[in-house]
Amino acid sequence: GDSGAQPAGTPLPQDLGRTVPPGGDALSHNRGLDCWEVRKRNSSEWCHFVRSNPDCQLDGGFLDYLEGVFCIFPPRLLPLAVTLYALWLLYLFIILGVTAEKFFCPNLSAISTNLKLSHNVAVFSLMSLLHGVTFLAFGNGAPDVFSAVVAFSDPRTAGLAIGAVFGAGVFVTTVVAGGIALVKPFTAASRPFLRDVIFYMVAVFLTFMVLYFGRITLGEALGYLGLYVFYVSTVVLCTWIHRRQRGEGLAPTRAWEPEMPTDAEEQESSGTNSGDYGEEYRPLLPSQETSLRILTTALSPLDYRKWRRKRWYWRLFKVFKVPVELVLLLTVPVVDPDKDDLNWKRPLNCLHILTSPLLCILTLKSGAYGLYQIQGIFPVWGLVTLVGSVLAIITFLTTSNEEPPKYHCVFAFLGFLASAMWINAAATELVNILRTLGIIFQLSNTVLGLTLLAWGNSIGDTFSDLTMARQGYPRMAFSACFGGIIFNILVGVGLGCLLQMTSSQLVVKLEPDSLLVWILAGALGLSLVFSFVSVPAQCFQLGKAYGVCLILYYLAFLCVALLTEFRVIRLS
Secondary structure (H helix, E strand, O other), X not given: OOOOOXXXXXXXXXXXXOOOOOOOOOOHHHXXXXXXXXXXXXXXXXXXXXXXXXXXXXXXXXXXXXXXXXXXXXXXXXXXXXXXXXXXXXXXXXXXXXHHHHHHHHHHHHHHHHOXXXXXXXXXXXXXXXXXXXXXXXXXXXXXXXXXXXXXXXXXXXXXXXXXXXXXXXXXXXXXXHHHHHHOOEEOOHHHHHHHHHHHHHHHHHHHHHHHHOEEEHHHHHHHHHHHHHHHHHHHHHHXXXXXXXXXXXXXXXXXXOOOHHHHHHHHHHOOOOOHHHHXXXXXXXXXXXXXXXXXXXXXXXXXXXXXXXXXXXXXXXXXXXXXXXXXXXXXXXXXXXXXXXXXXXXXXXXXXXXXXXXXXXHHHHHOOOOOEEOOXXXXXXXXXXXXXXXXXXXXXXXOOOOXXXXXXXXXXXXXXXXXXXXXXXXXXXXXXXXXXXXXXXXXXXXXXXXXXXHHHHHHHHHHHHHHHHOOOHHHHHXXXXXXXXXXXXXHHXXXXXXXXXXXXXXXXXXXXXXXXXXXXXXXXXXXXXXXXXXXXXXXXEOHHHHHHHXXXXXXXXXXXXXXXXXXXXXX
């Protein structure tokens, strides 16, 4: 920090929820000021403060947002910088959504098929009791979990993770669940609802206790993951018992055929399956095509027939998604078990053998490993390029355009890894830009997590659940509200803290120091208790009154949270 700076006190390195934002404590505790102090300085000192203060160094990521806003842009153009950052933030959410929906989920489905899991635990082959429990939950919750893991990786941004996990929980269990009841009043499935709410209340209580004691141990982190495994086992066991009572088994006649008529209709309506991406880019020409034509067709992110019949706002949104989809098509293979050719595109898949490993090595630790030079001479990315090119040529010469090779399932694992690296890279940038906005506006990480990060990660699920309800399947949409967020809180917190632990440090400190964190945890617990009591009291008949109550509850919570953030509400 500057020589004339006033000391910032001794904040806790893992401070999660204080009103003064945890813009960065880990290094400033010993060596300088909190980076949040930059806005208290004269604008002429901003750049020097950011560059000289180690607490202002962003961990990971490809762009230095703090230096950009305080050094590259002059002070009078700060509103322009903030506007550009906000637009980039929205685009990062688009990248996360497209990657998870069109690439991550389909490859997970293909992997579950190849591992013969679709007969017992894959979501697509079971009734709605299993919706959001295993692979589909991982796919849908990938942006949330990766964001939590990235945020937990730095004590200065851990508040984002807590805020996002709890904030998304409150949002989904109130706004989304209430919206479903408003759109289509229905009768909830009693046993699945009670099971999911009880498990979620246990998860929230565990997190509350972790925050109360101020640390999470190795056993507790493993307990989070173990609780999710127990939840999955409970769902599978309950499904098996239910089917035995109905005289059925868990083995469907086909891998992708739902076993109950109502669920078959609901799965059809959900529109979330591994064939979505292929349908949009189905080739229009006969199968006998040249390799060049196959490559250009496979890389086209537009279906012109679909383009002509869609409305203007869909076209506008598609224009923004096209660059992302084109880059993803170039770097991430997609295996579709619903197609006869398994989505085998020989020239493009051979190109993926080169581009996917190159992507992974260049996005891992923001390219640090990829740029490392072996013996100080040959870079790692060069070696990956050389090996990938040789394998791509061999694959191209030993395969045909018409029939996928026997080892085509390997591309599903490659696509899963590549899409996970894309999501991780986007989540890293997301966390860094949110921390930067928090420093600019002097907002705590917790409030940014419970608002922007929670809303951004939940918006896709919100639209899909409400669409499902409008199409006449509110029970499945309502089940998704609870099944998905159980995965997010248990795996997000458990895995995020577990990856923080080392052999010498088996405890991660999580010490909230403000009222906001407790309001957040209490609001989530209270919303779950309200649903747990009121839904059975209504004989599981959920109507518009229930939906209105939930939405009003969320608005009240949001008002209290913001008043607490701005110190209108505070403890004496």
